[in-house]
Every structure is written in C-alpha cells, then in structure tokens.
Amino acid sequence: MIRLAAFGGVYSNHLALRAVLDDIPRRGADLTWCLGDLGGFGPHPDRSAETLRECGIPMLRGNYDDSIGNDRADCGCGYTDPRDNHFAQISYDYTAARTSPDHKAWMRDLPTHRRLELDGRRLLLCHGSPRRMNEFLWDSVCPDAFLEWLCRSFMVDVILCTHTGLHWHRPLPSGRHVVNAGAIGRPANDGRPAAWYVALELDQDVRVEFRAVPYDHDQLAREMEAEELPPEFVETVRTGWWTTCLENMPAKERRAGRF
Amino acid sequence: MSLLQTPSLPASRFPEQPLSHLDALWIQVAGTLCNLACTHCFVTSGPSNARHPMMSRDEIRQRIREALPLGLKEIYFTGGEPFLHPEMVEILEDSMPQAPCTVLTNGTLFTARRLERLRALSEGSRHSLEIRVSLDGYRAEDHDAFRGPGMFTRAIQGLIQCEAYELLPIVTVTQNTDEDPVAFRERYIAMLRDAGIQRPRLKVLPMFRLGREVARSGPYRPVESLAGVSAAEIEGVRLQCGTCRAVTAKGVYVCPLLVEESGGRMGDRFDQALGPFTLRHGACYTCYVTGMTCANS
Numbered sequence: 001m002i003r004l005a006a007f008g009g010v011y012s013n014h015l016a017l018r019a020v021l022d023d024i025p026r027r028g029a030d031l032t033w034c035l036g037d038l039g040g041f042g043p044h045p046d047r048s049a050e051t052l053r054e055c056g057i058p059m060l061r062g063n064y065d066d067s068i069g070n071d072r073a074d075c076g077c078g079y080t081d082p083r084d085n086h087f088a089q090i091s092y093d094y095t096a097a098r099t100s101p102d103h104k105a106w107m108r109d110l111p112t113h114r115r116l117e118l119d120g121r122r123l124l125l126c127h128g129s130p131r132r133m134n135e136f137l138w139d140s141v142c143p144d145a146f147l148e149w150l151c152r153s154f155m156v157d158v159i160l161c162t163h164t165g166l167h168w169h170r171p172l173p174s175g176r177h178v179v180n181a182g183a184i185g186r187p188a189n190d191g192r193p194a195a196w197y198v199a200l201e202l203d204q205d206v207r208v209e210f211r212a213v214p215y216d217h218d219q220l221a222r223e224m225e226a227e228e229l230p231p232e233f234v235e236t237v238r239t240g241w242w243t244t245c246l247e248n249m250p251a252k253e254r255r256a257g258r259f
Numbered sequence: 260m261s262l263l264q265t266p267s268l269p270a271s272r273f274p275e276q277p278l279s280h281l282d283a284l285w286i287q288v289a290g291t292l293c294n295l296a297c298t299h300c301f302v303t304s305g306p307s308n309a310r311h312p313m314m315s316r317d318e319i320r321q322r323i324r325e326a327l328p329l330g331l332k333e334i335y336f337t338g339g340e341p342f343l344h345p346e347m348v349e350i351l352e353d354s355m356p357q358a359p360c361t362v363l364t365n366g367t368l369f370t371a372r373r374l375e376r377l378r379a380l381s382e383g384s385r386h387s388l389e390i391r392v393s394l395d396g397y398r399a400e401d402h403d404a405f406r407g408p409g410m411f412t413r414a415i416q417g418l419i420q421c422e423a424y425e426l427l428p429i430v431t432v433t434q435n436t437d438e439d440p441v442a443f444r445e446r447y448i449a450m451l452r453d454a455g456i457q458r459p460r461l462k463v464l465p466m467f468r469l470g471r472e473v474a475r476s477g478p479y480r481p482v483e484s485l486a487g488v489s490a491a492e493i494e495g496v497r498l499q500c501g502t503c504r505a506v507t508a509k510g511v512y513v514c515p516l517l518v519e520e521s522g523g524r525m526g527d528r529f530d531q532a533l534g535p536f537t538l539r540h541g542a543c544y545t546c547y548v549t550g551m552t553c554a555n556s
Contacts, residue, residue, distance in 0.1 A: 082441045140387035141333060143358040149330025248556050250387035251427040
C-alpha cells in the first residue's frame with residue numbers, strides 16, 4: 001500500500017499550512033504533494049513559500065503561482081463580476097508586492113502537472129484540470145461521462161486536482177477516481193474554520209479520506225487585520241463562510257453557503 | 260460594392276475551428292416557439308414561428324444518449340422559450356441524472372408548482388440546475404423596448420420567485436450600449452439588489468446581428484469578418500464552437516447562435532458534426548473579438 005497526501009490552495013495561510021504539515025505525518029504518508037496556488041487572500045505570502053520550500057515538499061504551479069511568478073497583471077482566475085474582481089485584485093496586488101524575487105523565480109519554474117505510477121495505478125496531479133490550469137472542476141458540474149473522458153484522454157486511473165477550494169471525490173463506474181483536494185487556505189464554505197486536505201491509500205483499492213485540520217484561525221484573522229486586508233476576507237477566516245469570489249460557483253455549491 | 264454587401268469569399272480565406280471536446284450540448288427544446296417576439300432575437304423566435312419544431316422527450320433522451328460517450332460535461336436547454344414545452348420539467352427529470360442542466364428562459368412563465376418541482380429536482384440531484392433569466396436593460400423601458408410592455412416587471416417577478424425557491428438564477432443580460440463594462444455590471448447588480456434579489460448572479464452577452472436584430476441594427480459589414488485571420492491567431496482563443504454543438508428537431512448545428520444561419524447545420528447526427536467549422540459568419544467575428552461564450556462560464 002502507498003499513502004499519498006495532497007493539498008492545494010494555500011492562499012498565504014501559513015498557519016494552516018503548518019497545521020497540515022504537522023497532521024500529515026500523524027496520518028501517515030509516503031509522499032506529499034502541494035497542487036499549487038501558494039499566494040493570495042492571506043497575509044505575509046513569503047512565509048508559506050519559505051515553509052514549503054524548507055520542507056522540500058514538491059509543488060505544482062497553479063494559476064496564482066503562474067501569475068505571481070511571471071509578474072502578470074492579475075491572478076488569472078477569470079472573474080468578471082466587479083465585486084469579485086475588486087477583492088481578487090486587492091489580494092493579488094498585496095501578494096505580488098510581498099513575494100520575494102527568489103520565490104517568484106521558483107514559482108515560475110514549477111511543473112504544471114505531474115504523472116505518478118503508484119502500486120500499478122497511473123495518477124495525474126494537476127491544478128485546475130488535466131487540460132487547463134484554471135478550469136474549475138466543481139463537483140456538481142462534473143458528470144461521470146466527462147470525468148471518464150478526462151481519465152481516458154489523459155490515460156490515467158486517478159486525477160488529483162484543486163483550484164475550486166471545495167473538496168470532493170468521485171469513484172467512477174470504470175473504477176477510476178477523480179479527487180479534488182479542496183484548499184487549506186480558505187475554509188470549505190461550510191461554517192467551519194478548518195483547513196482541508198486529502199489522504200489517499202492505494203493498493204487494490206483507492207481509499208480517500210478528507211481531513212479537516214483545525215488551526216489558529218483567530219491568529220490568522222488578527223494578522224490579516226494588521227495587514228489591512230479586506231474585512232470580508234477576515235470574516236471568511238473567522239466564520240468558515242465564503243464572502244467573495246463566488247461568481248464561478250454553481251448554484252448547488254453556492255446554495256450550500258451563506259452568501 | 261456597397262459596404263453592406265457580403266462579399267463571397269472562398270472558404271479557404273477563413274480560419275477553421277476544430278472541436279476539441281464536446282463540453283456543452285445545446286438543446287433547442289422549444290424550437291423557435293416563444294411567448295414573446297423580441298426585437299433582437301437572433302433566432303427570430305415568436306408565438307407563431309415553428310421553423311424549428313419543439314423536440315420530443317424521446318428525441319432529447321436519444322440526443323443525450325449519443326452525446327454522453329463523447330464525454331459531455333453540461334446540457335443547456337434553450338428555444339424559443341423552454342417552459343412553453345409541456346414536458347419541460349419531465350425532460351429535466353430525464354436529463355439531470357446524466358449531467359448538469361441549464362435552462363435559458365425569459366422568466367415570464369414560472370408558476371409555484373413548476374418552481375417547487377424545479378427546486379426538488381435541484382435538491383435531489385448530484386448535478387447543478389441553473390436557471391438563466393434574460394434581461395435587456397436595468398430600466399423597464401429599455402427591457403420592454405426589446406420584449407414588449409410589462410415584460411420587465413414579469414421577468415423581475417420571475418427572478419424573485421426563483422430566489423424564493425433558492426434556485427439562485429443567473430441573470431443573462433445583453434450589453435447593447437457602449438457603457439463601460441464594469442459600470443454596466445455594477446448598475447445591474449445594484450438594480451437587482453434593489454429589486455430584492457439577495458444573491459444576484461450575472462452573465463453578460465454581446466449583441467449578435469442575426470435574426471430579428473438585423474432589422475434593428477443592420478447586418479454585419481464585410482470588415483466584421485475573420486477573413487484572412489490565421490489558424491495560429493485563432494488557436495489561443497477559446498471560441499465556444501471548439502467545445503459545443505447544438506441540436507434542434509432539424510439536426511445538429513455548430514452552436515446555438517447559428518441554427519438559423521446558412522451553413523450552421525453540420526448534419527443529422529453527431530458523428531457528422533465533430534469536424535472543424537469554418538468561421539465565415541459575422542457572429543464568429545463577434546465571438547472572436549469579445550471572447551464570449553453562451554455557456555455559464
């Protein structure tokens with residue numbers, strides 16, 4: 001049996017990152033991957049980069065890392081709603097101004113995806129989807145037919161992705177699996193201020209466990225206030241409900257939230 | 260040659276868009292039948308237009324069965340007005356277990372019974388159900404100029420009803436002025452909030468000079484064309500015809516915009532419609548320059 005831990009969407013939540021990195025050895029993992037999007041939303045972006053690089057945990061380049069690393073004008077999330085764009089830009093400008101040139105150069109060169117073969121299974125690790133870095137794979141808009149096609153087209157048995165910020169797992173009729181690891185940097189829009197990551201066990205079966213890790217979210221909220229980040233972001237950290245970047249969310253997921 | 264005359268250029272002058280994957284299947288469930296006759300309707304739908312007849316429930320089941328093995332991601336129901344179809348809710352009951360569904364409506368035909376059933380469907384399915392209600396102005400006089408007297412009020416009432424059933428409708432608006440896009444969206448959002456919509460969702464579309472809109476604002480001019488644009492220039496642009504096909508009772512079409520245009524029909528069956536499409540229509544130019552998609556995102 002091989003155990004794989006994966007997380008994504010750190011969003012500068014360096015306290016959640018520490019808590020998840022503490023939890024992974026408790027749960028047990030033979031290998032750990034970060035699926036991208038280190039910055040945005042939270043305070044002091046360099047702290048997360050330093051932590052991750054010190055640990056030597058491999059990471060994919062998410063759209064946020066791609067934008068920050070290449071000094072692009074925005075995060076590449078593709079929002080059109082003015083309110084979402086307003087907050088996304090505040091967050092992006094803050095992160096871009098506080099990410100060191102060394103971290104930017106590192107982000108620029110990160111891989112966009114990684115193929116692994118574990119216990120005879122072919123895995124594809126990606127940020128948004130295997131076909132596009134910023135494609136949102138929400139649970140409610142990914143029918144089996146589409147996910148089977150993705151797995152067939154990319155010749156894999158398991159797809160691991162992130163980008164939406166909400167975790168889900170779909171065992172497919174063919175025996176393949178698609179897993180969205182969710183995010184550790186923002187709560188899962190469920191009223192719980194926790195960080196979520198995924199632990200996989202692979203042998204004849206694929207077992208998927210999502211783990212909610214508590215962390216000192218009040219401390220993070222205080223740091224965000226001290227950095228004068230938007231109160232709307234702080235509210236999300238404190239309450240577990242998303243207040244911004246809701247535009248791309250399908251009705252089903254949106255209804256589960258408060259806003 | 261007058262500027263309004265379309266030159267007949269060889270197909271080789273236009274770039275082609277291959278179908279990279281069938282993400283979206285557009286189903287013109289109500290054909291061209293609509294309870295309204297909007298002055299900008301790109302398929303010229305109306306109360307007496309049956310050029311594309313309504314599709315039967317069996318026909319729709321069959322089209323979805325054909326599309327699923329291609330890796331279909333989402334289904335859009337359009338018209339005409341989908342809720343004129345006597346079996347629209349039953350069609351959704353058939354379709355929702357297969358894929359997420361979106362219904363594009365003018366918002367004037369909701370009843371409490373229908374909304375209860377839509378809510379139950381939405382709640383009971385793994386897949387998302389999206390209701391998209393069209394608006395053509397944030398003031399009644401603007402919207403009603405396109406859609407008829409009193410239609411703004413009815414559409415707003417429809418939106419309020421939808422939200423009362425927690426269907427969280429998407430308001431689809433056409434940008435028919437030169438207003439700054441950000442200010443335009445902000446005005447809409449503010450109007451919707453004032454009207455009592457607590458969680459407004461907005462999708463903005465450009466105007467297409469097709470169907471009845473041609474009489475209002477004229478046809479595409481020869482310069483509004485992708486003639487001479489290279490395949491390489493098209494490659495980086497996400498044109499929706501690269502990821503969708505549309506079906507009506509009359510066959511398979513490249514996209515929902517061109518079902519009334521000569522050359523938009525690609526065949527009777529999907530296997531005849533999976534090849535590249537030559538981007539020779541004025542609407543292709545609009546898609547290219549605006550980067551728009553009819554899909555939700």
